[in-house]
Amino acid sequence: MPDRDLRVVKDIHRGEPYEIDVDGARVPAYEGETIAAVLIAAGHRVFRRTAKFNEPRSGYCGMGICFDCLVVADGEIVRACMTPVSRDLRVRTLIGHGGPAELR
């Protein structure tokens, strides 16, 4: 984890501050931010682990094409780069294809 978050603060006023739950930890977020931006800002690099080789992955394309940034958000598998956060969102690292415990 970096010592301070990776948000750029110069010249910008963000929306309402939220706090979301990432694997049990409280992580700061702002209204309108994508899940990917929130995770990257917090230094949370591993979004999921792959099904075959258990490799760490995060986002690659950043625009909804590669489907590598998948996470479990409130029980559903979503693309972190395309999904805005909501208040009290629960984000879980996706392990493989996801188990019944995480998925709705």
Next chain:
Amino acid sequence: MTRAELVIVGAGPAGMAAALEAAEAGIRPMVLDENLQPGGQIYRQLPPRFVVSDAQSQGKDALEGKALIRRFLEAPIEYRPGTLVWGVFGDKQLGIVDGKTVEYVQAECVIIAAGAYDRPMPIPGWTLPGVFSAGGAQLFIKSQRVLPGRRVLVAGTGPLLLVVATHFLAAGVESLTLCELSCMRRLWRYTGKVWGHWGLLWDGWRYLSRIRRAGVRLMTGHVVTQIFGQDQVEEAAIAPVDEEGRVRSDRKGLVAVDAVCLGYGLLPSTELTRLYGCRHNFSESQLAWVPACDSKMETSIPGVFVAGDCAGVAGVYTAREEGRIAALAAAQQLGRLSAAECQRRMDSIHARLRRLRRFCAALDDIYPPARRLVDLTTDETIICRCEEVRAQAIWSAIADGAGTPTEIKMWTGAGMGRCQGRMCGPHLGLMLARGTGLLEPAQGHLSVRPPLKPIELGTLAQRII
């Protein structure tokens, strides 16, 4: 079944320009866009509640984009954000999904303005967290104001790298290394092609001088050959490339980084035109399949038009002009414009397009996407990120006789995952060409089928045509 005279897929510069031109001709087009806000990638907006204190500081693209977006949102257009086109059926029937609602739209004319994405470049370590496409990294800074890393390597080829680097500098990074594949020699050869494009040249010059002033390590004629790290990027190897494009691995150097941004040019998004069955040609200068179209942007299927980067990557200004051309041609087909009036309005646009295309041809020459880069792919490199297929499996399929990308897909599973071959498909073509000597026109392109992006079965099942 919903009906629409004209459906435009994509609300980037080409889609928005097309919609405005169509509205001008008295059509109320339906614009479908997967993003939640208009703008596409180049004009991607900040979230609605974000406010910048100095609008001028956002740069020229952002200001030009804002002006276009404002006109787009005020015009009589049926704009549907957050809507994915996942299939085409019969004659111009589109399957669309908005969240969990599936709908079918019967269009009379369709303009596809699906844009482009960064060419994926599989090298060892490119699946590590902290490796981004150059365009993706730029989006995090531009539209979310988040830095993908503090010690950054930007590597690849093309003018986009300079733009990405300046975004990083403006946002504040600890260190930045810029690795450009092109040797950038003998640039005077292009004088004729770029003559007169003072605005674009001035943009390029400004980017370059900002980067030089900031003391960035700018290495031309270099590539990143390997990325190292445990659970995220820690280090990257850089090597020079000689005049023939051979990588000199013996002169490798290492940089300590926490983010790597790879940008080897852009690829047109052709999933929809391929699904339609439009004829495509392989462009050797862009190393990509592009839909064949006439001077009115109409594809081989009557009433289906293309505009912008999905019709061949040529940048934002070309995209806006092509969008207008496609809309005028559609308006004529829909009986809203006479042939003479349509031609009259197109003439001045065509003149501008010819000049823009000369400039783009020069850029393609200066920054050629190199076939040789396939040599950077080692046996262990993951080619298909979705199905986790390594190069080794693909080479052995080719050795066993797989002769088309679709055969490789059936034999190895590469291209069968969630991204539908958007990431690995073009590289399968390069590998096949390397292994068999047969270039892409002889191979054909990877097959696509609906849904173009994953949809839950429950969502799909709610509504049958």
